[in-house]
Amino acid sequence: MKTLFALPDFNWGVLLPFLILAFTGIFGLLVLLVNPKANSKVIRTVTISGGLVALVSQFALFGGEYRSMGDMVMKTNPGMIGEVLILISLVVVVLISKPYLERTASDSPEFYPLLCWAALGGMIMCSSDNLLCIFVGLELLSISLYVLAGLNKRSKFSQEAALKYFLLGAFATGFFLYGIAFLYGASGNLSLDGFSTAPLHSGTDNRPLFYLSFALIMVGIGFKCGLVPFHQWIPDVYSGAPTNVVAFMATGAKVGPFIALYNIIMAVPTMSAIAVPICVALSILSMVVGNVMAFSQRDVKKILAYSSMVNAGYMLIYLAGLMKGHMAGAFPFGYFLLGYVFATLGVFVILAQISGRDASPITLQSLRGLSQRSPGLAALLVIFVLSQIGIGPVAGFVAKLIFVNGLIEANQSWMAIVLLANSAFAAFYYLKILKAAYSSEEEGAAIQFENGIESKIALAVCTVGVVGSVIFYSPIYHFITAR
């Protein structure tokens, strides 16, 4: 038997999560094709089970490093942690979507396949160090999210969010691509290894090209991560887009860019002379601006949006420390993401359960009296918000602890202090959320809850993630870093 093309090595086991996710989405479409009037129940079930199967197949991969399809697919830590997080947030978001979408009368069956593919894009970003692949994954993620942001076609908020997200996102893509172009021009290489060969290139001195390409790529990735000069979209989009979509946007969709950011920054040690100042400046800007802006917000989703910027700042400053300190930072980074994802997801799960049918932004006012009407929900909100602040035996705290420890071991105490000072400041506006939830309902808005069993499962998953990842830190660590 002859072969027609010289195909690269297929490692099907490694590709399995991708394939499962891709075909889950396609299957959803096929269901629609066969029966256009099908309600979304079948598709939702398929999506959940597809996500779970992909999760299992992803878990089977832990404990090794894999490459497949030439250098296109590369599964290492913390990319694999990121992929697991993406899948978990996918499943959780699908779990909470039904009551929310039905309430806001935007229950379109296209939602589920698009969400699947967005997750697929994020996973591809996590597991490649080829910029072409990262770009394609990024676009798969972004384009799906552009559509999802406009999911509620009756809501002007939703449509406006979609348009803003789209225009600014495409703009950032342009910068990202130009960065890749310069990297390619300087090294003839689309892979991130191109950075590591920076000054070694023979002939002319290509360093300006490398610097420029790094800066431009940071612009593009920084936009997706929500670093500060490129953050304008986040608050508006978070506030306007449907809450369940934002739940994914803030968690699963952030993971891919963050892991890509990690890979990029880990790839540029030879250029740390320029990379470190850029990273430090961006991260400090993100933290300060995020904190200051969040302080005066009354819209809960906007507060969370700014807090996501602050978290991005933490991660970036840690990466800057890593660049100076030359230490292995994969697991702490993944763990921080884990804490961030679970806590944020938890808050959004709660918000999705209490947001009203008119799809307007959720203000602090509408949280009032939560502890009176559903004390359990309020108690869980406390746990998630505490994790965001970094108090108590929750993932957020341990993650911050690891970061601080890592920074101090890298001899960058001042970075640790900057990080902590900002998280102290951040406590104020997080507490405002708790304050609203625990103050009594004097003139509070009437909120109806429609809790299905699925929402309860979603809450349980988030709680277990936030608390369990602390209690079982050691087993998790050994499971993930085992070689």
Next chain:
Amino acid sequence: MSSVPYLSILIWLPILAGLGLAFIPKLGAGIPKGLASLVALATLIVTGTITALFLTGDAGFSLQQQLNWIPNMGISYFVGVDSMAAWMMLLTAFLALIAVLISKPKERDAQFFGLLLCLEGTLFGIFSSLDLVLFYVFFELSLVPVALMILGWGSGDKGKVALRYVATLFAGSLLMLVGMAILASRANVVDGLPTFNALKLQELVDTKGLWANSWPLQALAFWGFMVAFLVKSPVVPMHRWLNDTYEDAPIGAVVAGVVLKVGTFGMFRFCLPLFPDACRVYAPVVVALGVVGILYGGILAIIQKTPGRVMGFSTISHVGFILVGLFSLNHAGMMGAAFQQFNHGIAAAAVFVLLSFLAERTPAKNLSELGGLKKSMPIFSTLFLIAMLTNLGLPFTGGFIGEFLSLVGAYMAGFTGANGLSVIWVYLAAFGAILSAGYMLYLYQRMFYGKKQETAEFKDLTLHETLIGGTFAILILVLGILPMTLLHSMEPKIDALGRPFQMTHSASGSAAPAGSGATARLVSNSSAPVGEVKLP
């Protein structure tokens, strides 16, 4: 001891019970309170038993339990208890029981008692954790129930108060995190493994020279810890959260009695053993802060308009005494501080409990609306008098022993000039003691004598209330007359803590960081070891 993890049970039983109560929205009237008092009683019995073990005096930690948590960073779930912690836990359990008994929340009582139990559990965690990270976790976590209780059941501008409470304390404690990380990374350098285990770290400090050649780091870490504890205590520039919290928290008793003591307890537990050099160098600074607190609190207490605020400033003043004693760094001062730490818990709580009885009768807070209570409420006024006397440090009450020992220690340190201390501070502190008599008596006079207001028609305490108040009065007198029980059981511990500071020229690694300027100053200042003071 046996393999039963008493301490873990002690920590987690209230927390889990509390969470359970918080999640169950609807229970019959009285059931939450009953459950909560059962749990609190159980913890009181257990802590009592544990404390009894330490009556004979023991410097070490018993009931240790260690579980791996984050092994690659040397973090473990490590609990254990020594004599000082045992007494503090006993105080916690006692005050928690009292708080459960006297609280009558108007709504959501299940949640209220749940949060109260959570607070109790986290306080147990603070007192018994021997791992820095675990300590930090509980330290932060203890903020949350208080804040939520203020939010849900407090009075006044509760949102602002709760925000200020959590944010101030949280900000203060973050520096402690830096300090911990510095400790761990030094341990990594010295020992090859990072660790957050307090005992291990202490061993490294004592034997392996954890701080060798790293004076700035030690100073940074020391102040990281100290800032957290000073804010918690609180000392003067960072005291603003205290008064509001006192006034608006529904459980001022527990806050006053235990929560504040976490600060000074942390100094005993961590600052003294882990940063010996820094303690010596910065002792004058801390003592000065303490004296400033004494005077500031005393003076401002006189002009306050509500009993709650008077007590708030008096607390600042008393914490000043603890600091002065503690950072005399000699036996007498530290004994005094340790005693005062326990005693003030009882004394302040007694006043607050009594004030809460009064608050049930009238919404009036202002002293100008009170007056002439002596006639209508004789039992109340008697009990209040006793509580007040211990606060002003009259002999035969607990307050006297604590303040006196602290001042003696400070005087001795100042007289010998040890650690750069000076006698002038002692004089100022003693003046503060006189001030305390002034504001306390003034308070008593305004409340119970003076112009007769409508408040004079109140009913006296019920039997239930009398029993609770009486318990406090008896405790106060017992502490004043028989202080030796407490002091004896703590003495070995204090001896062990004070040892590094009395052997300045010893060969211990901590005292000989070669070549640093700080060390040179250290050696020149601590000229002579301070002799032990026999207890009265």
Next chain:
Amino acid sequence: MAYIGLSLFMFSTGVVGVVIRRNPIVIFMCIELMLNAVNLAFLSFARYRYATEGHSLNQAIGGPMMVIFVMAVAAAEVAVGLGIIMAIYRLKEEVDVDELNLLGG
């Protein structure tokens, strides 16, 4: 490398357009202009630097491949983007980017 000069010029022009124009469709077109500047840069780098002697085919093919992928992505992006613009035009008669201020930012 006059090609790169042209590419830079087009890219900057696109950025200016995105910043100063207020019609979303025109902004979108300016973004397309930026993408094409990128494509031009890729191709000229590939031709001038890597299609010549001393470089492997693997290096040289990267530029054209990237261009093909950018085109495909742009096509999908345009489909979705124009869909979004149409949807918002259905809700509001006039769309001016400066007046999209429902969300307050």
Next chain:
Amino acid sequence: MKLTPELIIFAMLAGPAALAAVGVVAFGSAIRSALCLVFNFFLLAFLYFTLSMDMPGISQIVVYSGAIMVLFVFVIMLLNPKLIEERKDLKRPFGIAFGVVLFGILASQVLPVLGFEGAKPVVHQIGSPNVIGDALFSSYVFPFEVISILLLVGVVGSVFLAKRRTD
């Protein structure tokens, strides 16, 4: 810099292309901007041809000029947007200044590095459809498959967004 025929051809193509790029930004009416863009893309395709990139060049015409821009024009016509009068506000000078600065920075960094080196002879026929197709199905097959999903997203998304409400 020698005036070579390549340079003349380049100038003949690049000059109008740059003008058209400016036109995209400068024209007030959307449809004229779109036409300028079409013209620009068309010229770019010929620039690609001069770089001996046949396949990308022709794809440029098929994809950009033929498909994407037709869609643009179609949508502009369908919506027939009122001419949003471009206010002379602060955004305009600021934006232009920003663009000039950006161009200055990029050009000052990049152009000196590259210089005006002449074209060396082509060794790899990377512009030919055979080579591109081969690469697409061998080492780039993974992103190629991902792109297929991406296009599916484009289809589903645009259909979803553009279809009218069913109520």
Next chain:
Amino acid sequence: MDWLHNLSPAIQDVLSAIGRAILAIIPIFAPVPVIIWYERRLLSWMQDRIGPNRTGNITFSRTSKMVPSFLRGKKFKLFGLAQSIADGLKLFTKEDIMPDKTDRVLFILAPLIALFVALTLGCTIPFGGDIRFTPVADVNVGMLVILAISSLGAYSTVLAGYSSNNKYSLMGGLRASAQLISYELAMGIALAAMVMNSGSLRMTDIVKSQDAPLYGVVSFIPNWNVFTPMGFISAIVFGVCMIAETNRPPFDLPEAENELVAGYHTEYSTKRWGIFMMAEYMAMFTFSMIFATVFLGGYHFPIRWDVLAPYENMYLVGVVVMLTKGAVGLTVYIWVRATFPRLRYDQLMNLGWKFLLPLAVVNLMITATWIFAAKVYGPMAAWMVGLVCYGVLFIVWAAIRHQAKKTQPQFQSRSVNMVNSPRRVLDVVPNKEVTP
């Protein structure tokens, strides 16, 4: 001519390219009047009427001295051939009317784009085996060039419709662009199958690949693509799309006169209108030749003469064969116009998206399978696999068709509820809102 050779080679290239472009335009330009006359005559013949048969009948004067003697009194019949020329003259000399409030630039630009597209569409069609017989260049992406240029055709109609400031024109332009976009896809995919079949995008390669014995067996018949199963289906798809791309009946919705007056060129008159018409006829002719190239063996004779005698060097034969095939294609165009009624808009869209596109895609997939099987297992297996695939395709299609017929909306009998009917159920369920 020395100066020409002294120029640098690049400029020589440019000059020769310009020259070839001119040479390419004339053969496409020149036949337009003839094509128009042909259409009108053929149509009228099919519709059993006469058509233009007078114009150009010349009777020379018997007496004039100006006329050469051998022509005096002679009658010449041109069968109306001059009609088109007369029309053209009229159009180019009429008053040029441009409506008020048009977008002038675009209004003028639109017909020019149409002309440009029509002229350059054929630039890669080979008229013979040699490279000189391709009008501009026999590039290695020739097939894509055709697709690229034809896709530009949409602009002319769209811009014409938009710039006319006329409701009907706008509708016509919109319809035209939607139609062109829809059918371009199917057309491209149908061509892609053929490209896969011949393994090259170069037009001459595609023609050469059709010069084999039919099915490898019948030696004297060439293996034209249209004779193979996949080629046949592609040819059907391409043929339909080709008609739609040129806006010819039955796909002339953009200019449907009973709905839109004259669609996108309602406001056009005189030479601009003439240019539109010319472009249309040129495009028809060129598309016919493209069809011939891809499916009908291009410049090859329908019988493999080389079995009898080699004709490789008889290039002119190729040109004649090409033009003839083009004429045949034109005839089919006109025949279709005379036969089919115009489609409704939804029928148009359904045909494009729900029939042609899936068919083309499935055909592409089967072609790929076929080629794979042929390369790996040999031609016999490929035939079997391919035919099985087509059989399955047909069965599936029939089943879907059957199903669709069954589920077609039917008039349902309305049930009438009695006023006091006992079984009247209110199925209004109040919205449930769970409040905890």
